[in-house]
Amino acid sequence: METAAAREVVIRVKDLYKIYRMGDTKVHALDGVDFEIYRGEFCAITGPSGSGKSTLLNMLAGLEHPTKGEIVITGKHIEKLNEKQLVAFRRAHVGFIFQSYNLLATMNAIENVALPLSFKGIPKAVRLKQAKKYLTLVGLGTHMKHMPNQMSGGQQQRVGIARALASEPQIIFADEPTGNLDSKTTMEVLRLMQQIVKEQNQTLIMVTHDNNLATYADRIFKIIDGKIVHIEENHREVDLVALEHAYQTGLPSEKIDESRDV
């Protein structure tokens, strides 16, 4: 913890509320959330469905406006930006990995990776070079010209990761990035994300409903009913091997979870 204070705060959330109106009743999707996230951290946000974890991610990425509260990312108050500024903010600082990959069907792998760079007005030659670098990094150096429908889910998600990395953002958001993948590919993709983010000192924030996947993160935020009920410092170095073993042998994940959740 003594190192945490010295570390640079990338995201600061203060007293964040998101209230939806459903007819006459108000639904508190987020009910007063405070936390800080540091540079280079891999954070997981977990919780059951409807807990508000996706809402939190959407607001961090500037896709939804909070009802109340502050979100300060790299010194900027996100909640005060209009949509135009938010897009510019995401373009400059944020990478995004989707559950269903969301690659553009009209473009091949390398073009998809280069797409966010084209939004920045970077010339084609430069962005293709950059895209090539990241495609190679995710292990798809041989699949540059493949169209999305010619690739497996795991390969598509690797392209998705490369796309999120290509613009070298400070923060990467991942919304259930392995939700559509089988367990073996899930492991590969997660480890890839973990490794690259660590190497590049980027901040990765991943939303997942699966507690086991969250154990890959440095810190785990547990959200229930719009409140953070628990922040867990992870010591995954110790039992990562066991976890992977458990995944591969098909052991019920709850057991591992319980053993760690004391």
Added chain:
Amino acid sequence: MRFFDLLTMSVNNLKRRKLRTVLTVLGVTIGTASIVVMVSLGIGLKEMTIEQYTSYGSLTRIEVNSNYGWGTDVDEDGFITDDTIKVLEAIPHVAHVSPVLSTYVNMRQGVYTSGTRLQGVSSEMLKEIELAQGTLPDPNANTMQLVVGNMVARDFYNSKTGKGYWDTGEMPDVDLYNRSFFITFQNSGSNNGKQKKYVFPVSGLVKGNPDEYNEYSYGLFTDIEQLKTQLKRIYRKNAIPGQPTNKKGKPYNYFIYDLVYVNVDEMDHVLEVQNAITDMGFYAYSSMQWLEQAQEQTDMIQAVLGGIGAVSMFVAAISIANTMMMSIYERTKEIGVLKVLGCSLGSIRNMFLIEAGFIGFIGGIVGLILSYGVSYLVNNFLGAALIGGSGDISRIPPWLSGIAVIFAIIIGMLAGLFPAIRAMKLSPLAAIRNE
């Protein structure tokens, strides 16, 4: 985003839905073609009208007649004399004024004979005559030189049989340019003797076949000063036929013109000058006044034709809007992804505008090609039957081609504007939703 990147994305999106794109482009093609063809018919009609009036005489020319009565009281104030010419020349926008002194002459070559009008006009006026052969009369020559109308020869008839071209259908064996012919002037009232035969050199022949009419087709033309000298030499103190006499039946000692051509600098000023001349008390006539009326008519026809074309373009615009709307609903998620990835709102809007504009552009180009085809067919197989005139009825000037394509692009973009703004405003959250 760079324009080229936007263009590439837009075109790729259009390629992805080929059939729909082709159908929408087809709509624009038909719309553009119908406007272009309709407008080209209007232009053709208008230009043909102008050409028709031009063949009757130059459109910038006003004919001014003196208003002295025929055989009634002689009013010397109404005479057109050299002084009148000076007044007419002083009217603004008048380029030059040419009096016309004409006299009736008989011609004879071999057994063939004919009568025509010999007109003396100013040398400026002579310059307007297009010649097939030879040169214009030299105003400084010793003898009067003539320009012969291209239809004059056909009117000769055989003096022995009394039959000419209109009776026999055969061209008389008359060549007024290469062979000399005799000219006799009319008798003066007081001199009943036989008139002398003259031979004048022919310096030029008016352009055109014997059946191609223009305003110089009939008659002989010469320089007015030389004609004056010639007439004075022939009639001396006697009254020149066609010239008015005073109450005592004596000729005036100056020439009185029964016709003056006033040439105006531009078509737009003709009516203005014509009114000024009428106000001076002369009879003025120009083709322009009739053309003006005819033009109002052709303008209206053109507007109606253009309107008919515009209807199909309007339908095409609706189909573009519809296609774009469909495309946006289909791509809601994709648009969301673009927004999440940081594609600016303006770029998203422009992407769709370019798509719609591109449909317009392709439709415009193809429509233009189609128009040229239709225009060719109309001109070659329908035109003559339709209006009976000669010349192309459907005319596509370069400006129309340019405007048609630009118009198609603008229509496409206008039709795409609403869908594009709709796309811009779509929520990025659509990208997050997982179906």
